[in-house]
Amino acid sequence: MIRSLIFTTQGKLHSRNIEMFLMPTLLSDTNLFLWVDLENPTPEETKFVLEDVFHFHPLSIEDCVAVSPSPKVEEYNPKEGDKFSPYLFMVIHAVDYSRKDGVFATSELNFFLGKNYLVTYHTGPIRSVALTEERSVKATVHVARGPDRVAHTLLDSIVENYKPALDELSLELGELEQQALECPTKQTLNKILLVKKEVLHLRQIIGPQREVLARFARGEFKLIRAHLVPYYRDVYDGLFHISELAQNFTDSVTGILQVYLNMSSNHTGEVVKLLTMITVITTPLMMIGTWYGMNFRDMPELTWRHGYLVAAIVMIVSTLATYWYFKRKRWL
Numbered sequence: 001m002i003r004s005l006i007f008t009t010q011g012k013l014h015s016r017n018i019e020m021f022l023m024p025t026l027l028s029d030t031n032l033f034l035w036v037d038l039e040n041p042t043p044e045e046t047k048f049v050l051e052d053v054f055h056f057h058p059l060s061i062e063d064c065v066a067v068s069p070s071p072k073v074e075e076y077n078p079k080e081g082d083k084f085s086p087y088l089f090m091v092i093h094a095v096d097y098s099r100k101d102g103v104f105a106t107s108e109l110n111f112f113l114g115k116n117y118l119v120t121y122h123t124g125p126i127r128s129v130a131l132t133e134e135r136s137v138k139a140t141v142h143v144a145r146g147p148d149r150v151a152h153t154l155l156d157s158i159v160e161n162y163k164p165a166l167d168e169l170s171l172e173l174g175e176l177e178q179q180a181l182e183c184p185t186k187q188t189l190n191k192i193l194l195v196k197k198e199v200l201h202l203r204q205i206i207g208p209q210r211e212v213l214a215r216f217a218r219g220e221f222k223l224i225r226a227h228l229v230p231y232y233r234d235v236y237d238g239l240f241h242i243s244e245l246a247q248n249f250t251d252s253v254t255g256i257l258q259v260y261l262n263m264s265s266n267h268t269g270e271v272v273k274l275l276t277m278i279t280v281i282t283t284p285l286m287m288i289g290t291w292y293g294m295n296f297r298d299m300p301e302l303t304w305r306h307g308y309l310v311a312a313i314v315m316i317v318s319t320l321a322t323y324w325y326f327k328r329k330r331w332l
Contacts, residue, residue, distance in 0.1 A: 002045055003037040005136065011145040013137055023053045027117060033147055034117045035136070037129060041121075054119060055083035056112060063091065064110040064121050071209040075221060087114040088223055090151075090212065093205050094126055094158045095165050106205060109158070111151060113223055118147035120154070128157035148224045152231050155213065159238045166245055169199070173252050180260040184267065189260060196253040199246065206243045213239055277326060284318035 004023070006014040009031055018026070026034050036049060050061045057076050073090040090111040107126050112119035120129060132153045136144040143153050172195060179188045216224060217233040224232065288311055 001039045002041060002049065003039070003133070005035045005037075005133065005144070007033045007035070007136070007144040009033065009145065011136075011143065011149075013144070016137075020048060020053070023049075027053075030116060032116070033144065035144070035147070035150060036117070036119045037133070038119070038121045039125065039129075040123050046121075049119065050112075050121075054087075054112065054114075054117070056087070056089075057082070057084065060089040060112070063089065064112075068108060068110075071205070071212045073212045073215060085114055086223065087112055088221055089113075092155065092158060092209060092212070094128055094161060095202065095205060109154070111154075113147055113151050115223060116147065118150050128154055128161060131157050146225070148228050152228060152235065155216075155232070156235050156238075159235055159242065162239075162242045166242065166249075169195070169202075169249060173249065173256065177252075177256050177259065180256050180263060184260045184263040192253065192257050192260060196250075196257065199249045199253055203243075203246045203250065206239065206246055210236070210239055210243055281319060281322050281326070284322060285315050288315045288318070 002020065003016070004018050004020075005016045006018065006026055008014050014032060023034065023036070026032055038046065038049060041049070046061075046065065050056050050064065056064075060074065060076060063072075068091045071091050071093055073088060075086070075088055076084065077086050078084055088111065090113065092109050092111070094107045094109060095105065107124055108122060109126055109129070110121040112121075122129065132143070132150065135153065136150060144150055176188065176192055176195060179185075180192070213232065213236040215221070217229070217236040219226065219229040
């Protein structure tokens with residue numbers, strides 16, 4: 001599906017969802033800015049927009065269509081024979097965390113940012129794209145005054161959407177810590193290891209993404225107007241804070257895992273202690289019972305009238321005495 005929005009330089013919506021054959025004509029109008037959003041497009045639509053209309057470099061098209069594991073940004077300047085104008089190609093990942101599945105779902109968003117156009121490419125619906133489109137169309141704050149401003153709004157929305165995901169993860173960690181303290185079962189361990197894996201996954205996403213936004217924050221690219229660099233720097237600061245939270249989550253998961261191991265060790269120690277106490281307490285019973293179980297003919301107790309009663313009394317008294325001793329020492 002292809003959505004297109006055309007804005008004036010004042011950020012007002014001019015038209016939307018135009019016929020694709022009109023796009024080259026609109027690109028030649030310096031008073032208009034074109035945003036084309038490709039959501040799960042067909043190969044024919046992809047070829048027409050990326051190759052026939054904008055003539056992007058084949059390497060950037062290849063990176064766009066293929067799944068990129070890491071965020072990145074590259075600047076393309078035309079050489080002799082190239083039909084495209086200078087543009088930035090960027091890959092960014094949006095995330096969403098589901099407590100039901102316990103995993104971070106990532107959505108890849110590709111940017112082609114030129115002087116008077118922005119092309120976004122993604123294979124599924126992305127909340128940030130829909131919100132930015134809505135804000136741009138309403139034009140309450142003139143979001144769409146330029147492609148670099150819309151790109152900033154998209155990036156800012158993506159970073160903001162990290163926060164609900166991190167809140168969900170924080171709740172998950174709180175529940176895991178409580179489970180590790182109260183009932184450290186094997187299922188709890190599996191959950192801890194799964195969350196630890198997902199936190200590491202989150203850090204692997206945020207790390208390269210920070211490097212990408214840092215380049216924008218430093219004002220490395222001419223296509224980003226100077227007065228917008230502080231806004232990109234603000235987005236970078238937000239992602240830096242999220243990166244710090246991810247590091248804290250890593251430490252928290254490690255701490256919860258250590259709590260689980262300690263509680264499991266303590267539980268095992270309590271079981272061993274209980275079994276040892278039972279063994280020691282029943283030792284007099286076993287010793288006296290074993291002695292009288294020999295039934296030797298010359299044992300004097302065999303012909304003693306009260307031998308059985310005395311043996312039973314001695315076993316009971318010795319067992320109770322052992323139990324009282326451990327109780328006094330507070331070993332039970």
